[in-house]
Amino acid sequence: MKELFQMLPDPRFHLVYGITQRFSEGPSPRQVRLNREGFKLLEGISKKMLVYPHQKLGVHPSPAKGDVFSPIFGKITEVNERSIFVEAVEPDEELRAAAQSVEKVDLLAMPERGGELVPILKGLGLNTGSLGQDCETLIINGLNPDPGVTWAEPMLLAHQRNLHNGLEMLRRLSPARRILLAVPKEIRLQHHDVEIVHVPSHYPASVNALVIKAVTGKERPDGVGIVGLHNVWSLGRVAVTGLPLTETVITIGSFTHSGNYIVKEGSMIGELLAFANIEFRDGDTLVRGGPLRGESIEKLSRSVTKGSTGVFVVEAGSVPVMEGHSPCINCGACVLVCPARLSPNLLSRYAEFALHERARKEYVEQCLECGLCGYVCIARRPVLQYIRLAKHKLAEADAVRRLEELKPVGQGEAASGAAQGGN
Amino acid sequence: MTSASSSVLLAMSAPPYWHCGRSIRRQSLYILAALLPAVCFAVWNWGLPAVRVMALSVAVCVAVEALCQKLMGRELAVDDLTAVCSGLLLAFLLPADSPWWLVVLGAVTSITLGKMAFGGLGANPVNTVLVGWAVLFVSFPLHMDANAASLGTTFVDPLVRLKFFGAEQAAHIPLTDLLLGRQINGLGAGQIGALFVGGSLLCMRGILRWHSALGFFLGVAGIAAIFHASDPMLHASPLYHLCTGSVMLAGFFLITDPANAPSRPLPMFLYGLIGGGLVMAIRKYGVYTDGTPFAILLVNMLTPLLDMIRPKPFGVR
Numbered sequence: 001m002k003e004l005f006q007m008l009p010d011p012r013f014h015l016v017y018g019i020t021q022r023f024s025e026g027p028s029p030r031q032v033r034l035n036r037e038g039f040k041l042l043e044g045i046s047k048k049m050l051v052y053p054h055q056k057l058g059v060h061p062s063p064a065k066g067d068v069f070s071p072i073f074g075k076i077t078e079v080n081e082r083s084i085f086v087e088a089v090e091p092d093e094e095l096r097a098a099a100q101s102v103e104k105v106d107l108l109a110m111p112e113r114g115g116e117l118v119p120i121l122k123g124l125g126l127n128t129g130s131l132g133q134d135c136e137t138l139i140i141n142g143l144n145p146d147p148g149v150t151w152a153e154p155m156l157l158a159h160q161r162n163l164h165n166g167l168e169m170l171r172r173l174s175p176a177r178r179i180l181l182a183v184p185k186e187i188r189l190q191h192h193d194v195e196i197v198h199v200p201s202h203y204p205a206s207v208n209a210l211v212i213k214a215v216t217g218k219e220r221p222d223g224v225g226i227v228g229l230h231n232v233w234s235l236g237r238v239a240v241t242g243l244p245l246t247e248t249v250i251t252i253g254s255f256t257h258s259g260n261y262i263v264k265e266g267s268m269i270g271e272l273l274a275f276a277n278i279e280f281r282d283g284d285t286l287v288r289g290g291p292l293r294g295e296s297i298e299k300l301s302r303s304v305t306k307g308s309t310g311v312f313v314v315e316a317g318s319v320p321v322m323e324g325h326s327p328c329i330n331c332g333a334c335v336l337v338c339p340a341r342l343s344p345n346l347l348s349r350y351a352e353f354a355l356h357e358r359a360r361k362e363y364v365e366q367c368l369e370c371g372l373c374g375y376v377c378i379a380r381r382p383v384l385q386y387i388r389l390a391k392h393k394l395a396e397a398d399a400v401r402r403l404e405e406l407k408p409v410g411q412g413e414a415a416s417g418a419a420q421g422g423n
Numbered sequence: 424m425t426s427a428s429s430s431v432l433l434a435m436s437a438p439p440y441w442h443c444g445r446s447i448r449r450q451s452l453y454i455l456a457a458l459l460p461a462v463c464f465a466v467w468n469w470g471l472p473a474v475r476v477m478a479l480s481v482a483v484c485v486a487v488e489a490l491c492q493k494l495m496g497r498e499l500a501v502d503d504l505t506a507v508c509s510g511l512l513l514a515f516l517l518p519a520d521s522p523w524w525l526v527v528l529g530a531v532t533s534i535t536l537g538k539m540a541f542g543g544l545g546a547n548p549v550n551t552v553l554v555g556w557a558v559l560f561v562s563f564p565l566h567m568d569a570n571a572a573s574l575g576t577t578f579v580d581p582l583v584r585l586k587f588f589g590a591e592q593a594a595h596i597p598l599t600d601l602l603l604g605r606q607i608n609g610l611g612a613g614q615i616g617a618l619f620v621g622g623s624l625l626c627m628r629g630i631l632r633w634h635s636a637l638g639f640f641l642g643v644a645g646i647a648a649i650f651h652a653s654d655p656m657l658h659a660s661p662l663y664h665l666c667t668g669s670v671m672l673a674g675f676f677l678i679t680d681p682a683n684a685p686s687r688p689l690p691m692f693l694y695g696l697i698g699g700g701l702v703m704a705i706r707k708y709g710v711y712t713d714g715t716p717f718a719i720l721l722v723n724m725l726t727p728l729l730d731m732i733r734p735k736p737f738g739v740r
């Protein structure tokens with residue numbers, strides 16, 4: 001009977017899929033496109049240059065952000081503000097030798113702990129922001145993040161060595177006194193070296209704030225941090241291979257089938273889809289990230305980065321079209337479904353009419369960005385998009401206000417004028 | 424494949440990219456399907472006159488909505504079929520022998536005053552259909568009185584019987600007659616059994632919110648039970664009240680209209696409960712025999728108040 005009243009009857013929302021196959025290796029890319037936003041290129045790295053796998057190409061000024069490496073043998077074909085393009089080439093002897101000479105790091109044998117590990121991991125391409133965060137209790141979110149993403153179960157059950165090493169490194173890195181692994185309550189997992197907590201597994205249960213609530217029983221408690229299983233896997237991967245991280249695990253899927261692959265960072269989405277035998281036609285939507293929270297991609301030459309969780313094709317006609325300007329008909333479905341107990345109908349209307357301060361009073365900042373409001377909206381309003389817009393505008397307004405407080409009187413107006421011009 | 428597919432035109436969209444698949448149009452189709460048994464029973468019990476009223480009401484509603492949208496410079500949206508639902512529900516509240524002008528007038532006021540004047544679907548603070556109904560009821564009480572309008576029938580009006588002849592007399596009407604729609608009432612509102620089947624299926628599918636429907640029926644039955652227990656000779660049984668007037672129609676299809684109902688479970692339930700209580704209050708103390716539509720119009724006004732009962736948002740202390 002309960003199921004009959006469910007507003008989310010889609011079986012895919014149950015985040016346990018019984019998929020435990022080990023990950024397949026993805027394609028060897030013919031071309032990669034690496035993100036270089038914010039990165040400073042190393043001396044001598046330039047166009048036309050030949051590169052080898054794990055060769056460091058750039059560093060990021062932030063200590064928590066991993067450096068960028070070439071994932072393949074190739075030639076740099078283009079470098080611009082946002083990306084580095086590398087085209088695969090057949091390596092010659094010299095290049096092969098260079099690749100062989102990349103030094104392996106045995107992380108597990110190192111004595112460093114805590115903050116001392118951060119620069120080492122950065123030098124291995126790892127982002128340590130959430131892994132090394134300062135908190136009392138650190139929860140590892142072991143659920144599949146979005147419906148349709150299926151790599152969490154194999155990560156927990158089929159890649160034990162990787163997980164084990166990741167956990168060991170995490171224990172050394174994290175200042176947390178307690179580290180917990182949250183897994184779906186359907187999964188029986190024995191791990192002697194980490195405390196396991198079983199949590200509900202029906203989306204949106206995988207949203208970080210809700211996992212924290214399921215584990216601690218509190219909403220937004222202090223001193224509790226959360227990190228994705230994906231990050232722990234990357235950490236484990238580096239510990240296992242001893243080499244800089246140049247790959248990521250993603251689910252590549254369409255409505256009918258999907259699979260999990262270890263793919264090279266910077267692989268282009270078109271190549272990945274072709275490799276996974278997923279077809280698409282005019283009018284389909286291409287999503288990077290999860291089907292509920294991801295982003296829509298406009299061309300096949302965009303690539304996956306370390307943080308990507310998946311690539312999905314949403315076939316035209318499989319969902320009602322979003323026209324973008326449909327008014328809210330007050331059907332109330334979004335209010336019923338919202339896990340943050342907000343009123344997305346009001347919030348989206350405030351955003352629509354640029355009443356952002358009113359949205360703030362309606363707690364727009366508490367939104368968990370789970371996307372369910374848009375999923376159930378029968379008017380097909382881009383509800384989440386509206387909410388993100390409102391949040392963004394509010395953050396912007398706050399930044400301007402802070403600036404104005406700092407500036408001597410008289411210049412404040414100019415600043416806000418400029419900010420408005422930028423909208 | 425890549426070379427050929429690089430020319431593929433991808434559709435850009437906003438998250439989430441999956442959707443529950445429901446649309447306004449599909450929702451309307453569900454509602455129409457749920458009303459279908461009642462339509463059949465109406466035709467069976469009242470014959471061609473009922474068909475005439477239903478067809479006219481639906482046609483006028485759709486035409487007026489299209490016209491309004493044209494005049495307001497909006498995109499035409501009659502294909503969402505909400506006007507068809509409104510038209511049918513309005514017809515359900517009218518006597519089968521209503522003159523054509525009454526139907527037309529009701530349909531026009533429903534759509535213009537009850538819907539488009541507020542800005543279209545979902546923006547109306549009170550029920551679209553009942554706005555039209557109320558205007559007709561207040562202006563042409565004689566034509567809206569099903570008992571006076573339906574002369575050529577052997578059916579009786581159970582509520583008139585109850586009000587003027589007492590509960591004992593009323594109890595002689597067999598329950599099966601009430602369930603099968605053999606009673607004087609709005610042409611569709613009286614098809615109790617058919618409405619119950621359609622309505623409960625919709626609730627189970629989650630198309631209608633069961634909270635307000637359940638609250639409403641509990642409100643009606645609860646108060647009726649109290650009266651009945653106090654003096655069974657004077658007051659009809661709860662079941663009698665549920666099966667007469669437009670209680671069944673209203674509980675499933677009018678009070679559940681989400682545009683003017685609260686949106687959280689508890690307020691929805693209270694809203695239904697209060698609505699049900701009001702029905703009984705009007706039936707007992709008011710001058711009208713039924714009172715259901717008025718009760719719903721009244722409780723519509725309480726929605727903003729009830730919407731203030733809400734839990735604290737996530738993590739707000």
Ligand code: SF4
Nearest residue numbers: 338367368370371373
């Ligand atoms: S995305 Fe929508 S449903 Fe999810 S928390 Fe935010 S407002 Fe609520």
Ligand code: SF4
Nearest residue numbers: 328329331332334377
């Ligand atoms: S689900 Fe869509 S149409 Fe319904 S109330 Fe929410 S925003 Fe409005």
